[in-house]
Amino acid sequence: MTTSAQVASGSSSVGFAPALRTYDDAIDALNSLQSNAATIEALRKSGGRLLDFAIPEMVEYLERIGYSTSDLNRLNVIHVTGTKGKGSTSAFVDSLLRQLTPAESSSKPKVGLYTSPHMTSVRERIRINGQPVSHELFTKYFWEVWDRLSENPDRKFDLTPLRPVYFRFLTLLAFHIFLSEGVQPVILEVGIGGKYDSTNIVPKCVVAGITQLGLDHTAILGNTVEEIAVQKAGIFKPQAPAVCWAQQPGKALDEVKRIATEVGVSDLQIVDVHPALRSEETALGTNNRNAVTLGLPGAHQRTNASVALELVNAYLDSEAGRAMFKETSHRASASADNGTSSLTPWQRKGLEDARWPGRCQTVPTARSGLGLTWYLDGAHTTDSLSVCLGWFTARQQRQSTGRANKRIFVFNCTNGRSAHELLSSVLDTVEKSLGGQNSSSTGESRYALAKDYFDEVIFTTNITFEGGGWSSELTSKLLDDKDLVNLTVQNQLAETWKELVPGSSTEVRITPSIQAMHNHVVELAQKGGGVDCLVSGSLHLVGGVMAHLQQSGCLDDSLVSTVQP
Numbered sequence: 001m002t003t004s005a006q007v008a009s010g011s012s013s014v015g016f017a018p019a020l021r022t023y024d025d026a027i028d029a030l031n032s033l034q035s036n037a038a039t040i041e042a043l044r045k046s047g048g049r050l051l052d053f054a055i056p057e058m059v060e061y062l063e064r065i066g067y068s069t070s071d072l073n074r075l076n077v078i079h080v081t082g083t084k085g086k087g088s089t090s091a092f093v094d095s096l097l098r099q100l101t102p103a104e105s106s107s108k109p110k111v112g113l114y115t116s117p118h119m120t121s122v123r124e125r126i127r128i129n130g131q132p133v134s135h136e137l138f139t140k141y142f143w144e145v146w147d148r149l150s151e152n153p154d155r156k157f158d159l160t161p162l163r164p165v166y167f168r169f170l171t172l173l174a175f176h177i178f179l180s181e182g183v184q185p186v187i188l189e190v191g192i193g194g195k196y197d198s199t200n201i202v203p204k205c206v207v208a209g210i211t212q213l214g215l216d217h218t219a220i221l222g223n224t225v226e227e228i229a230v231q232k233a234g235i236f237k238p239q240a241p242a243v244c245w246a247q248q249p250g251k252a253l254d255e256v257k258r259i260a261t262e263v264g265v266s267d268l269q270i271v272d273v274h275p276a277l278r279s280e281e282t283a284l285g286t287n288n289r290n291a292v293t294l295g296l297p298g299a300h301q302r303t304n305a306s307v308a309l310e311l312v313n314a315y316l317d318s319e320a321g322r323a324m325f326k327e328t329s330h331r332a333s334a335s336a337d338n339g340t341s342s343l344t345p346w347q348r349k350g351l352e353d354a355r356w357p358g359r360c361q362t363v364p365t366a367r368s369g370l371g372l373t374w375y376l377d378g379a380h381t382t383d384s385l386s387v388c389l390g391w392f393t394a395r396q397q398r399q400s401t402g403r404a405n406k407r408i409f410v411f412n413c414t415n416g417r418s419a420h421e422l423l424s425s426v427l428d429t430v431e432k433s434l435g436g437q438n439s440s441s442t443g444e445s446r447y448a449l450a451k452d453y454f455d456e457v458i459f460t461t462n463i464t465f466e467g468g469g470w471s472s473e474l475t476s477k478l479l480d481d482k483d484l485v486n487l488t489v490q491n492q493l494a495e496t497w498k499e500l501v502p503g504s505s506t507e508v509r510i511t512p513s514i515q516a517m518h519n520h521v522v523e524l525a526q527k528g529g530g531v532d533c534l535v536s537g538s539l540h541l542v543g544g545v546m547a548h549l550q551q552s553g554c555l556d557d558s559l560v561s562t563v564q565p
């Protein structure tokens with residue numbers, strides 16, 4: 001039998017003597033497991049066939065660490081999937097739940113949040129009450145899971161490695177931590193897809209949600225948005241409610257509805273923008289007292305916040321929600337005004353206090369005395385790049401009418417993603433935001449306004465340090481070494497950029513590491529005049545930049561937590 005884990009590197013046999021049980025040792029052990037990139041590549045090559053074994057294998061791993069799937073029902077899961085916005089929606093849900101008052105019979109709940117990927121520390125993926133789990137908790141539970149897998153080596157799927165691949169291991173660890181620490185409710189963000197995702201071994205959820213759908217991971221999930229919708233709706237559970245964002249492409253919503261009926265979902269809510277979030281000020285965060293300023297910036301966050309509000313309403317309507325919290329669900333009528341009167345104070349505060357690092361995040365470096373501001377967003381699809389550039393250009397327009405600061409765009413993408421499509425999406429959005437009309441034309445006129453928008457464009461690898469070192473908690477070794485040494489992707493990106501904007505005055509640069517890029521940008525800022533630097537294209541790149549910003553004291557650890565610093 002060929003199993004999905006058969007493709008594992010076999011490195012799970014690495015032994016860690018009892019003396020080597022520190023947090024750093026745990027990170028080394030974790031990094032010895034098969035990486036997500038290798039797993040995705042193996043699945044892609046199999047044309048998705050290996051997915052058939054995904055759930056039975058994951059259940060077996062869970063049993064080998066001492067749990068049955070029914071134990072997971074104790075977590076009262078809110079399960080979130082989608083192509084874009086799953087992480088942000090999960091962060092909104094988390095923040096909303098943390099505003100609620102415990103019911104008299106209930107102790108103060110510990111709200112759990114499981115997400116991926118992480119920005120600078122793997123602990124960010126497993127949060128309790130908004131804070132990444134501590135080094136101590138992570139280390140203790142990590143080795144327990146590790147040892148239980150060694151102590152129970154028998155496998156039905158005889159080709160399954162002793163220890164699972166990276167993402168599965170972390171999912172098992174999250175389950176173990178949440179169950180051991182009495183955490184619930186738990187917001188579970190799907191890794192990829194839904195139906196076959198490691199998180200989908202949970203037999204029951206309190207409510208399941210689908211955010212914006214689109215084309216991503218097509219080799220695994222299907223080539224059309226309809227096929228992708230079916231995979232995502234695979235997290236729906238019988239007799240549990242579900243929530244889905246309304247404005248889906250193609251006939252994706254029809255497929256979601258079909259699966260909901262097939263599965264026996266108790267109530268499917270199709271959610272559009274909440275009446276209280278319709279005003280422009282909400283998206284732009286202009287601090288108008290009557291409008292909500294979402295804690296996560298960008299027009300697209302109105303989508304995610306609306307889905308989150310309905311997920312929390314469904315949770316509060318459930319038996320688990322009623323037992324846990326005093327508040328009841330609160331839905332605004334569609335005709336409610338645009339102000340915040342249709343939101344309760346806890347809803348408003350939850351939306352305003354939400355934080356989600358690395359997504360449309362602004363990091364000023366005033367403390368270092370430089371006029372340098374970093375704009376970080378891990379967008380890596382055409383749609384999300386369009387959203388990201390929409391956010392950046394709107395920020396720039398609001399900031400000044402006259403042009404003072406230098407504008408730098410730092411970009412990388414993983415091999416195999418289309419450089420032409422991604423960079424076209426960037427330029428199309430800039431052109432549109434500057435009032436250009438020519439998005440359908442070709443040649444020089446196509447980007448008449450956008451072509452000189454950035455003073456400099458830098459294509460960099462995701463390698464953290466000069467000399468080739470990687471930050472130990474960043475598993476971004478996505479390309480083979482030959483490509484990295486030759487800067488294959490970066491050269492391809494630079495060529496594509498030059499083809500798209502012939503005659504542009506923008507300087508195009510390639511750097512071999514994030515550190516080299518960071519040093520260059522800091523040097524530019526030191527010359528004075530102010531620099532606005534947008535980093536996008538890859539969450540791994542953004543994570544690497546954040547690691548440098550932490551090291552240089554411009555970003556403290558608390559900014560990686562989802563709790564207001």
Ligand SMILES: Nc1ncnc2c1ncn2[C@@H]1O[C@H](COP(=O)(O)OP(=O)(O)OP(=O)(O)O)[C@@H](O)[C@H]1O
Pocket residue numbers: 082083084085086087088089116117211212300301303304358359360377378379380383384385387388539
């Ligand atoms: N509703 C949305 N519509 C379009 N793009 C979005 C939406 N929400 C987020 N994005 C874009 O996607 C990026 C990732 O956001 P987020 O982490 O919330 O989504 P995700 O589904 O978890 O994505 P990923 O798989 O990249 O982690 C954001 O930086 C933003 O550029």
